[in-house]
Amino acid sequence: MVELTSTRSNPMIDPGLHVWGWEIPVYLFLGGLVAGMMAISGYFLFTGRYKFANCACRVLPGISLVLLSLGMLALFLDLEHKLYVWRLYTTFKILSPMSWGSWILLLVYPALVANFLVSVPDFAGRRWARLRAFSDRILERHLLVRWIGAVNIVLGSLLGIYTGILLSALGARPLWSSALLGPLFLVSGLSSAAAFVHMIARDRDEREMLARADNGFLTIELVVIGLFLIGLITATEAHIRAAGLLLGGPYTAVFWVFVVGVGIVLPLVIQPLAVSHRIRHTAVAPILVIVGGLLLRIVIVYAGQASHWSPI
């Protein structure tokens, strides 16, 4: 029998850590989504199949710019000392994932703009002829296009992984203390991006391809989640208790029913059926995947803050 009392009652700290609300999960989700979009559209650029993947290449970059900006707005809203935000850019802290992230984001924008310029969306091209012309000139230079694709793949992957490392580097919260968080967020971002294309692409082949890719990403995501949990329950007492939050504790239902069940398993039932033409492609599965991706971030961020080292 142990009784533990503390006189501390600091806001956001007691009775349990709650420093991050909706802003951070939203940013992590949008960041992951954009990361996936960059990687996917970058892949098509790199492999020269951009003509084939019309949606992926024409639509995603523009949407990514908007979504990323929204994500960064959420990030900015979370700051408590907003006027000093520029201080992120007067230094680089090699040990701080957030410092990495702030500089990566700075590089992501030009990469996305270049990506955007490679294949401007039709409506923009129609509107601004000069833009269209410029884009055509880039397309002529195949090597440049490949480079732009490669850069987008690399930066997209870095963006996706770093959102996980942001959390996993905070060892004080045992739930996040896993090297798999980075890959988890990356594959979740890829999955959400693929689902997005699956949902809006007009070209049937592109739709099918991304749906198949999504199934692959979802399967990997399930495996990564399994490894993540195994890693926790075979580690220290603090990690076992942290895993307990998702395995019987307060976050169990929302995690297994919504994040895993509705967000991954159900799409993995629906989408393969659609891909093998047993049912029609609809937006249902992709929406579940995308919402599931957001819920994953929410659960991980909230449950992580509830995990701690202190034995009681």
Added chain:
Amino acid sequence: MPELSRRRFLKISTGAAGLAAAGGALPRVPRLLAEPEAGEEIRTIPTFCDICFWKCGAIASVRDGRLWKIEGNPDDPLSRGRLCPRGTGGIGAHYDRDRLQAPLVRNQRRGAEEWVEVTWDEALGHVAEKMQAIKAEHGPEAVALYSHGIGGTFFKHTLKAFGSPNIAAPSFAQCRGPRDTGFLLTFGEDVGSPERTDIQNARCLVLIGSHLGENMHNTQVQEFAEAIGNDASIIVVDPRFSVAASKAQWYLPIKPGTDMALLLAWMNVLVTEELYDKEYVERYGFGFEAFRAEIASYTPEWAYPTTGIEPQTIRATAREMASRRPATLVHPGRRVVWYGDDAQRSRAIALINALLGSWGRKGGFYAPAGMDVPGYPAPPYPRSERGKVDNPGKKYPFAESALTTGIREATLTGKPYPIKGWLVYGTNLMQALPNQEETIRAIRALDLLVVVDVIPSEIAGWADVVLPESVYLERWDDLNVSWFRQPFVGLRQPVVESPADQKPNWWMARELARRLGLESYYPWKDIEEYLDVRLRGAGLSLAELKRKGIILGEKQPIYFDEGVPAEFPTPSGKIEFYSVALAEAGFDPVPRYQAPEEPPPGSFRLLYGRSPVHSFSRTQTNPLLAEMMDENELWLNADVARRYGLKSGDWVRLKNQDGVVSNRIRVKATARIRPDCVYMVHGFGHTAKGLRSAFGKGASDAQLITRYEVDPLMGATAMNLNFVTLEVEA
């Protein structure tokens, strides 16, 4: 709470902070500002604290005209340079948002807490007028003064000049009175405040219910820590596993109300096993054989079923105490008004100390000394023909101080003569006196109730006139010449100005005296002249005292073996193991055990105590201290809590044997208390509307103390006699 001043942090010189190349040079981060910036002026003013009654010497710091912090005065023998948390939080008394601002006169029925603000002239004029009216009809003795704290000195002076001898402090009949009576009857001297306990040198310290560490009498706690550091063996007897119990080698979870049985059994062991200090007892004791005969039957086996303490534990602890004598101190406690036999129980404690030979010896009880500072010459007080009202016919023959509840009784009954006016200084009678209903009835019988306070306390809520006092940091006061290990004199002087129309006690008392035609009793020009004359009479300088705050006197011998004469001002001139005086008055000459009433099934005995961050009911609106603890909790045995389906944090109300229901209070389900009692810190559950930041927080033990017993020896009101049941709040 002082407004945040970030100027120190913000004025960081940016130095060479600049952009850093990726992975390269890190910007030179400047140090946080250490020295005061230009223009930041820090003044230090010594004074002494008033949050409780210990009067620790303190040094207040004022930064740019604002009160910043308070620290202990290193020259002060009481605080030794370190204040307790209440003293450290004393700046909160100045910044308290709920403070009284201006004199108030009530314009509704008593207790409605509705007043109009008036000028000091109007307020004091009104009081003087009413006092004269009472004097004309009932005599000056019909005005009584309840006073607690050094600030009451001048009010006592005015009232005595007015012709009334009826002055009482709750500290006698509601607190430490029985202890002093018990020791007086045994050694001929009382324990005093600060207690003359040589804790720091004790090799064995026994605490009966005393929860040092939660009870934060500064010097006592400091010495307690020293004793721990010196590997003293600690024995704690308490139904609750207090902080002190956690430091003890022996923790005795005694059944409440049975301490006397344990004390008698200890005495029995010490005597039958011949472990007591024979030489000391032979030299200084009177009536030992009669005493020995009386206690012969109080064996540990006899005490076991009563107390729940096993015989081998009783023997082992008695032997431990004996092995370390004479440096074994059985602490007399402080607030000992428990079961109605408290003076006798305190006498039992005195007797054990006598058996161990600790009185007058190092590690036991020393002889304190005080600085000899003469008073300011004033005319003699008029003599009262009728005498004091509180203890008619010496009904309580061994009461050597006035009984607050005796005055209340006289107010209620009009016997031996009516009391028609109460002046109240610095004591919240509603939370201090037992059975609030009697206090209210007494107040209703008054023609005049005047309350002098710093906050709109419950008693102020019943007053006709409320006089707001400056807090201690804003005023002068009389000198502190406490008796202690070393004589000293301490000064209180203003550190900052009062924020509104509050005035110091000496000014109020003098102005009142003027309006009563008693200006001859205040011949001094101003308070500084008063202090100066007093100090010069002792060969000391006010100027020096203003600078240093404390002036120490010459060290005196404090133990018998340093030369203190081993004299005992008792009837026999010796330590009275057997008290003829008690026998002649019809009381037990040697203490006897009286079983307390048991709590009815399903109810718990209500126990109460102290928190180190609060003083009585007077600090709950101090913003700093309220932050430390803003409500009390009900300590409830964890197994009992489980049976009730309660966990820590759940709300309950308490209902006592007379049907009084408390405010809601949070449960603290803990293993640290016996199942047959509950415990809470005193001072919460405020019902005064003006105490906005404390209103309704926690529960009031005082409200539930409707049943009390009066100690037949000296009139103290025992309060551990109330039983409560739990009402679970949804």
Added chain:
Amino acid sequence: MARFGMVIDTTRCVGCMDCVVACKTENDVPEGLCRDWIVEEVRGTFPDLRMEIRSERCNHCDNPPCVYCCPTGASHVEDFGKLVQIDPKLCIGCKACLAACPYDARYIHPEGYADKCTFCVHRIEKGQDPACVAVCPTHCMHFGDLDDPQSEVRRLLASRPHHALLPAAGTRPRIYFLT
């Protein structure tokens, strides 16, 4: 260069909260926030109970995760005493450091920056003890240079059993509790 730490004797500590109040007044800690706090840990069954009382605060760790995670360098280790401090003018209020600290020693100041115990650096620079150490009525708190073998803190650690908090978290805290 010195490496400051504290040694706190839990056998003498009574949990009176003097350290909490003194810190608040000395450092103008805003209402509702505290830089140090008291923890009571009770074990056993009544009446065989043991209780450890600890005055806790930022541990100024040798391996401080709050410094590593800070993207702007606001949280940093100073040369002076190797203390972990925060420069409010660099802090963006991202709260990574609050999440990084396994002791939950930090908080966000109402003005927006992260804040915590500074070991009263403004006092120790003048040769005084931190306010909490200086006020403690039981004299249970000791402050000094852990790298100086002659210092009181080192001698206490050499002669008394002690423990630090959450050693498995890998932070290498510099506050030790004597038992």
